[in-house]
């Protein structure tokens with residue numbers, strides 16, 4: 001039972017769609033229709049009229065493409081961070097010649113917004129980056145205060161919503177480039193990065209002299225057809241089937257299901273003496289990182305070998321200190337979470 005915070009287990013209809021006969025994405029009109037439909041469904045999940053593009057590559061491609069497309073050498077970018085993905089944005093910015101100012105907080109604390117107003121009054125920035133759900137720590141960030149300030153100071157925003165989109169409402173209409181991926185709350189196979197790009201962001205992207213191609217969003221905006229290269233058609237068809245499930249259920253019901261799965265996961269954890277790593281108010285409805293100092297790897301191995309349940313450990317400095325249960329997408333299911341926690345109880 002694959003209960004990692006992405007990739008998740010695939011629902012049966014998504015597995016079937018991935019096994020359909022191949023459509024030639026460049027030639028077959030049936031594929032163009034499928035892609036159109038996928039873009040429309042994604043707009044509904046993002047909750048935006050912004051143009052949506054689906055890149056052929058896993059989630060990281062979306063993060064890199066957002067920066068490669070909007071950052072020119074010398075541009076000033078403010079990276080707000082309380083986790084590994086937030087920190088990582090600064091590396092992307094620097095690798096495309098931008099000047100990153102990383103404002104970072106403790107990984108178990110909130111996004112560092114207290115001094116943001118003063119910082120923005122003193123210095124000007126072209127772009128700001130943030131992460132909605134920091135999957136490695138199980139933290140869902142409240143972006144409102146930061147988005148208000150960036151809006152007031154005309155700073156374009158890039159938000160990694162890879163592990164929240166489809167499980168938690170994302171404030172896409174207040175974000176210039178909002179990023180998601182197929183293998184998290186959509187429960188499709190890994191391999192597609194989805195981006196909602198505002199008109200202001202396209203203006204900036206068009207005004208730049210692009211020095212990248214596959215990692216640039218511009219060809220997706222300019223192309224006569226909505227995708228500039230042979231698309232990953234099997235993955236597109238699978239993601240389309242995954243979105244059908246989500247939209248048939250209804251987004252409000254989907255969000256409720258995630259909250260309920262998270263509640264059950266944490267309640268069962270508490271009964272086992274386990275607490276979430278961040279303050280429980282900030283724990284994401286899509287993933288729980290239980291604090292298990294020094295024991296994460298051993299517990300993960302035991303769950304895998306004795307119970308056939310796959311969980312994730314932490315990343316970086318937290319590698320052996322948190323054990324992560326993904327309850328996103330298909331796995332945001334009380335019965336699957338309960339089976340996982342039964343196994344964890346036995347392993348403990």
Ligand SMILES: *Cc1c(COP(=O)(O)O)cnc(C)c1O
Nearest residue numbers: 058059060085133135160162163
């Ligand atoms: C999963 C994830 C990504 C994408 O990483 P992959 O290597 O595609 O899994 C980016 N950001 C966050 C917050 C994620 O959870």
